[in-house]
Amino acid sequence: MQYRILGRTGLKVSEIGFGCGNNAVLMVRATHEKQLEAVRRALELGINYFDTAFAYGLGKSEENLGNILKELGASPVVSTKIRLEPEAAANFESATMRAVEEGLKRLQRRYVDLIQLHNRVTVERGPGKRFSLTPGDVLGPGGVLEGFKELRSQGQVGYFGFSGLGDPKALHEVIDSGEFHSVQAYYNLLNPSGGQPVPQGFSALDYGRLVDRAAAKGMGIAVIRVLAAGALTATPEAGGGSSPEPLSPGSDYALDLERAAKVKFLIGGGMESLTQAAIRFALMKPEVSTVLVGFSNTAHIDEAVVCSGAGGLSEEAMARLRRLWDTDFGTLNP
Numbered sequence: 363m364q365y366r367i368l369g370r371t372g373l374k375v376s377e378i379g380f381g382c383g384n385n386a387v388l389m390v391r392a393t394h395e396k397q398l399e400a401v402r403r404a405l406e407l408g409i410n411y412f413d414t415a416f417a418y419g420l421g422k423s424e425e426n427l428g429n430i431l432k433e434l435g436a437s438p439v440v441s442t443k444i445r446l447e448p449e450a451a452a453n454f455e456s457a458t459m460r461a462v463e464e465g466l467k468r469l470q471r472r473y474v475d476l477i478q479l480h481n482r483v484t485v486e487r488g489p490g491k492r493f494s495l496t497p498g499d500v501l502g503p504g505g506v507l508e509g510f511k512e513l514r515s516q517g518q519v520g521y522f523g524f525s526g527l528g529d530p531k532a533l534h535e536v537i538d539s540g541e542f543h544s545v546q547a548y549y550n551l552l553n554p555s556g557g558q559p560v561p562q563g564f565s566a567l568d569y570g571r572l573v574d575r576a577a578a579k580g581m582g583i584a585v586i587r588v589l590a591a592g593a594l595t596a597t598p599e600a601g602g603g604s605s606p607e608p609l610s611p612g613s614d615y616a617l618d619l620e621r622a623a624k625v626k627f628l629i630g631g632g633m634e635s636l637t638q639a640a641i642r643f644a645l646m647k648p649e650v651s652t653v654l655v656g657f658s659n660t661a662h663i664d665e666a667v668v669c670s671g672a673g674g675l676s677e678e679a680m681a682r683l684r685r686l687w688d689t690d691f692g693t694l695n696p
């Protein structure tokens with residue numbers, strides 16, 4: 363396993379991170395034995411970054427991870443996330459503090475290395491189930507950031523991050539504030555716009571080089587959805603994510619399966635699988651600190667870990683990919 367530095371936090375994190383999310387339900391629903399086996403295997407292989415959230419099984423993932431790390435006596439870098447509900451709008455700062463304190467209890471810790479806002483950040487506040495916050499809600503007086511800062515002054519959190527999902531304009535505003543230490547960036551072979559140029563009319567959401575923008579502010583970058591929720595694997599029929607709505611606009615699973623069929627040329631010549639090509643592509647970008655993979659079993663961990671240090675895609679493969687992106691996978695005139 364190779365390690366990178368998570369932006370200006372200075373934390374040394376493994377190139378492959380353990381995603382304890384909802385999609386690969388391992389840390390939410392698998393048996394204790396299976397979870398223990400997976401976490402033990404990951405630690406043995408050098409994974410030292412675990413990403414969880416309240417939203418993953420309404421606290422189950424945090425509880426399970428907390429229990430297992432305690433049982434193993436392990437202390438890797440742990441990042442978790444809070445999801446605020448519409449009622450939090452009465453006072454985002456205090457709602458943030460309460461949510462983090464509850465998360466710490468579930469994790470059985472007094473301190474967490476990285477705390478992140480899970481809600482999307484949008485130009486307008488989003489309603490109901492998909493409650494999203496504006497940059498003002500995050501950065502302004504009585505906002506989320508002030509809650510995070512207060513928690514840091516009390517020694518309960520180390521660094522602050524947010525999910526790079528929502529409106530790119532609003533996300534860029536939060537990045538440009540320079541107040542956050544890390545972002546979880548949507549970046550994969552099927553929507554590389556977080557870190558590669560894409561043309562006008564590209565059918566997946568254009569994140570406007572969010573990865574580069576965040577890195578320029580000294581932020582650490584954790585890649586999410588590197589396997590497009592399973593579309594970029596040898597067994598795509600098993601994947602598809604836990605939500606009927608796509609995580610990122612224009613990237614629903616059926617469309618991603620069509621796009622994934624067009625990048626299968628990456629397999630061969632030393633590249634054993636699409637999964638490995640997808641992870642090695644993300645790791646090619648030096649601005650990326652870690653690639654979070656949603657593991658469903660220990661074989662998935664083994665397959666991801668071999669990508670660290672294995673090198674990137676060839677120049678020829680990258681040129682073919684650029685042609686695909688420039689034509690939106692063959693649907694736009696170049």
Ligand SMILES: NC(=O)c1ccc[n+]([C@@H]2O[C@H](COP(=O)([O-])OP(=O)(O)OC[C@H]3O[C@@H](n4cnc5c(N)ncnc54)[C@H](OP(=O)(O)O)[C@@H]3O)[C@@H](O)[C@H]2O)c1
Pocket residue numbers: 380381382383384385386387413414480524525526527546585586587588589590591592593595596597600601602609637654655656657658661662663665666
């Ligand atoms: N901040 C946010 O809002 C946010 C959003 C999404 C993700 N994340 C983070 O990123 C992590 C990863 O994201 P993700 O799970 O959504 O997407 P992902 O890593 O793109 O996809 C994970 C899925 O790919 C399949 N898979 C993994 N390794 C495989 C292998 N070697 N061979 C075949 N299939 C394989 C599994 O499908 P099966 O389960 O069907 O086997 C798994 O559920 C999450 O756990 C979370 O920590 C954060």
